[in-house]
Amino acid sequence: MANIVIDLDISAGQYLAWYKGIVRNVVTRSREGLSVQFPANVLQKFVTMDGIQGVFRLTYDENNKFVSIEQLDPPSGFNRFA
Numbered sequence: 001m002a003n004i005v006i007d008l009d010i011s012a013g014q015y016l017a018w019y020k021g022i023v024r025n026v027v028t029r030s031r032e033g034l035s036v037q038f039p040a041n042v043l044q045k046f047v048t049m050d051g052i053q054g055v056f057r058l059t060y061d062e063n064n065k066f067v068s069i070e071q072l073d074p075p076s077g078f079n080r081f082a
Helices: 010-021 042-048
Strands: 004-012 025-029 033-038 049-059 066-073
Touching: 004 010, 004 025, 010 042, 010 049, 025 042, 033 042, 033 066, 042 049, 042 066
Parallel strands: none
Antiparallel strands: 004 049, 025 033, 049 066
């Protein structure tokens, strides 16, 4: 298994596109400059009233398939939906 670190700043409005079925995947760049794509639904547990912000570690398998995500650095004033 391998890991990659990404920074995300997704507004609540942008993430709403996933709920509407418009977006299925998030495409971003890692801190190392690699293009990264993963399922948007895995971010659901990190949604706050402001959207999704912070530093995240993605774990993927030897076939580059998504395995897990964890938040390393939640933003200050962290306030998740209950």
